[in-house]
Amino acid sequence: MKTLYDIAKATGFSTSTISRALNNSGYCNPKTKAIIEKAAKEMNYRPSNAGRVLKSQKSDRVMFCIPDIMNPFYFNMIRAISERLSLNDYYFLLSYTMHDKSEEFKYLNLLQEHYADGMIMVSFDFNEELVEEMRKSNFPIVATNMIPNLKEDDNFDIVYVDHIKAMYIATEHLILNGHKDICVVVGNLSEQTSQERLSGFERAMNKYNIEFSDDNIFIGDYTIDSGKLIAEEISQSKKKFTGIVCSNDLMSMGIVSKLQYKGFDIPNDFSIISLDNTEYADAIHPSLTSVDMKQYELGNLSCKLLLEKIIDERKGSKVIRLEPELVIRESVRELN
Amino acid sequence: MKTLYDIAKATGFSTSTISRALNNSGYCNPKTKAIIEKAAKEMNYRPSNAGRVLKSQKSDRVMFCIPDIMNPFYFNMIRAISERLSLNDYYFLLSYTMHDKSEEFKYLNLLQEHYADGMIMVSFDFNEELVEEMRKSNFPIVATNMIPNLKEDDNFDIVYVDHIKAMYIATEHLILNGHKDICVVVGNLSEQTSQERLSGFERAMNKYNIEFSDDNIFIGDYTIDSGKLIAEEISQSKKKFTGIVCSNDLMSMGIVSKLQYKGFDIPNDFSIISLDNTEYADAIHPSLTSVDMKQYELGNLSCKLLLEKIIDERKGSKVIRLEPELVIRESVRELN
DNA sequence: GTGAAAGCGCTAACAC
DNA sequence: GTGTTAGCGCTTTCAC
Numbered sequence: 001m002k003t004l005y006d007i008a009k010a011t012g013f014s015t016s017t018i019s020r021a022l023n024n025s026g027y028c029n030p031k032t033k034a035i036i037e038k039a040a041k042e043m044n045y046r047p048s049n050a051g052r053v054l055k056s057q058k059s060d061r062v063m064f065c066i067p068d069i070m071n072p073f074y075f076n077m078i079r080a081i082s083e084r085l086s087l088n089d090y091y092f093l094l095s096y097t098m099h100d101k102s103e104e105f106k107y108l109n110l111l112q113e114h115y116a117d118g119m120i121m122v123s124f125d126f127n128e129e130l131v132e133e134m135r136k137s138n139f140p141i142v143a144t145n146m147i148p149n150l151k152e153d154d155n156f157d158i159v160y161v162d163h164i165k166a167m168y169i170a171t172e173h174l175i176l177n178g179h180k181d182i183c184v185v186v187g188n189l190s191e192q193t194s195q196e197r198l199s200g201f202e203r204a205m206n207k208y209n210i211e212f213s214d215d216n217i218f219i220g221d222y223t224i225d226s227g228k229l230i231a232e233e234i235s236q237s238k239k240k241f242t243g244i245v246c247s248n249d250l251m252s253m254g255i256v257s258k259l260q261y262k263g264f265d266i267p268n269d270f271s272i273i274s275l276d277n278t279e280y281a282d283a284i285h286p287s288l289t290s291v292d293m294k295q296y297e298l299g300n301l302s303c304k305l306l307l308e309k310i311i312d313e314r315k316g317s318k319v320i321r322l323e324p325e326l327v328i329r330e331s332v333r334e335l336n
Numbered sequence: 337m338k339t340l341y342d343i344a345k346a347t348g349f350s351t352s353t354i355s356r357a358l359n360n361s362g363y364c365n366p367k368t369k370a371i372i373e374k375a376a377k378e379m380n381y382r383p384s385n386a387g388r389v390l391k392s393q394k395s396d397r398v399m400f401c402i403p404d405i406m407n408p409f410y411f412n413m414i415r416a417i418s419e420r421l422s423l424n425d426y427y428f429l430l431s432y433t434m435h436d437k438s439e440e441f442k443y444l445n446l447l448q449e450h451y452a453d454g455m456i457m458v459s460f461d462f463n464e465e466l467v468e469e470m471r472k473s474n475f476p477i478v479a480t481n482m483i484p485n486l487k488e489d490d491n492f493d494i495v496y497v498d499h500i501k502a503m504y505i506a507t508e509h510l511i512l513n514g515h516k517d518i519c520v521v522v523g524n525l526s527e528q529t530s531q532e533r534l535s536g537f538e539r540a541m542n543k544y545n546i547e548f549s550d551d552n553i554f555i556g557d558y559t560i561d562s563g564k565l566i567a568e569e570i571s572q573s574k575k576k577f578t579g580i581v582c583s584n585d586l587m588s589m590g591i592v593s594k595l596q597y598k599g600f601d602i603p604n605d606f607s608i609i610s611l612d613n614t615e616y617a618d619a620i621h622p623s624l625t626s627v628d629m630k631q632y633e634l635g636n637l638s639c640k641l642l643l644e645k646i647i648d649e650r651k652g653s654k655v656i657r658l659e660p661e662l663v664i665r666e667s668v669r670e671l672n
Numbered sequence: 673g674t675g676a677a678a679g680c681g682c683t684a685a686c687a688c
Numbered sequence: 689g690t691g692t693t694a695g696c697g698c699t700t701t702c703a704c
Contacts, residue, residue, distance in 0.1 A: 050395070054680050091431070254619060350691045
């Protein structure tokens with residue numbers, strides 16, 4: 001590894017001049033500059049990132065922390081964030097927590113070590129403990145979920161999609177298509193977002209005066225495999241259902257493929273409506289009617305807010321709420 | 337942000353003592369240690385990553401550079417790598433290049449700035465220019481493709497799955513099931529791996545003396561959408577096919593769903609065999625017969641080799657070749 | 673137009 | 689058992 005000192009030795013110029021030459025900061029004689037650039041190139045000089053970060057106190061990096069790297073839900077968020085970041089010459093560090101709370105704390109800790117200049121955090125569960133830790137952060141954080149019990153002087157931004165509304169829309173769509181025997185598939189109810197989703201379902205069912213009980217509720221973990229298991233349960237359940245409201249596309253895929261495997265026809269035997277509207281919703285047959293959760297905008301706006309804090313040093317807290325949107329495809333049929 | 341100096345001021349101890357106390361390096365009086373730890377906690381002290389990296393010349397980070405973050409092919413590689421890294425207290429930076437050569441150079445450059453201690457690189461095209469740049473690297477690199485024209489003294493490791501063999505196996509499986517009218521779907525033929533895959537197809541067809549021409553070859557870009565487009569082409573092609581050999585699961589998904597949408601039955605109208613064996617192969621109906629590309633081992637072993645270089649300072653070049661493996665499911669039928 | 677020097681926060685060799 | 693000191697590689701202010 002070559003350093004500025006090596007170039008200084010080779011060219012006879014001081015490190016300050018060399019720094020000016022290579023960074024276009026401050027004045028430098030064009031001839032001198034040419035000599036220095038040539039030497040740097042010949043020696044295959046590359047600046048040390050650590051040196052630069054230590055001196056400038058800016059890492060030009062942003063952390064993006066998601067629960068699961070394999071979930072297509074995040075793809076468009078990732079795309080949006082990386083697009084916006086590269087416009088600003090920032091890089092991002094992608095990390096995933098597998099819904100593990102201690103992992104979330106680990107990455108929050110890394111941020112405090114100035115591993116990055118800021119962080120966009122996706123969690124299924126912004127519990128009080130986690131939020132408390134976020135409050136202590138020395139670097140800006142954007143959360144992508146509604147956070148209950150926000151305080152006056154909280155300094156993090158929030159961009160979120162209304163999960164309750166999304167599930168309400170989905171459930172209502174089945175109801176308006178004549179379905180009454182509807183079950184719902186959500187994730188672990190100890191997690192905040194799963195509770196939100198379930199409550200969206202409940203509100204719609206109550207609104208239309210349709211009875212339901214715990215037997216209408218199936219618990220998965222947002223993976224394809226858990227969708228398959230739930231398909232078994234649904235098809236063997238004592239209560240018979242014509243419609244399924246499923247919390248995400250991955251579980252829906254698992255449910256659909258398993259039901260088809262067992263000989264059921266979608267949507268004639270079971271109608272299913274999903275949340276997420278990832279590219280997979282349109283990659284299976286029949287294609288999934290799914291509620292778009294505005295992932296691209298979610299990523300884009302959270303990144304925008306974060307960069308405002310980092311670059312423009314904006315203070316305070318902004319909250320942006322996005323509206324989910326129904327996308328109709330082939331997996332729901334009208335009941336007569 | 338608090339520094340060691342702040343703790344020094346608060347406790348009266350020197351930064352070296354504090355460093356020893358907090359890092360368990362060298363001796364420190366238990367009482368002193370307790371005082372220091374208490375102060376650090378109270379002040380919410382967090383060590384500066386940049387300072388540590390600059391001093392120690394170790395970043396404890398590894399870059400993992402893949403063409404496409406949305407392709408499930410990489411999921412198990414990512415999982416393997418992150419598992420092994422966390423065992424060794426390393427972190428990884430995930431970056432993606434979207435098959436863009438200039439992006440690949442960008443990340444190689446970042447590595448030279450000691451952005452990380454080493455890199456695992458996946459590229460569809462280890463061309464001479466890229467390999468030349470890898471040769472100049474000051475930090476270890478593991479490539480995950482066969483690299484042609486390797487030199488005696490090349491210092492990077494290689495772990496790869498034999499793509500040629502994989503396509504050979506896939507094609508042969510269709511042939512042994514009685515198919516003769518077989519088309520093949522590959523990626524852009526300017527990329528090395530696409531050429532390899534096509535050549536595997538050709539070898540099998542030649543081996544069994546089955547005629548084919550350019551009309552049997554369809555070019556996509558490894559995405560679901562390109563699979564859908566190709567399904568249109570295949571179903572409208574003058575040559576009629578009973579079997580499709582497709583280079584990856586995503587394109588296969590696109591092909592299957594589009595063919596089903598057009599009313600064809602899989603595998604009765606078209607048999608299809610895929611490469612990758614991602615979780616999606618088993619998440620659609622009918623499930624895909626697919627050749628497992630050993631992604632987990634690929635990630636695991638490349639990470640192992642990389643850490644040997646970083647931690648044990650191993651020199652030289654190791655090459656590991658992995659064998660692809662056929663996984664039979666429902667998407668191929670026997671022709672009578 | 674260029675150089676000297678200080679300092680970002682940390683660690684470790686060495687001194688006492 | 690703890691402190692002193694130097695230095696990792698870079699940037700920047702100030703001096704000449």
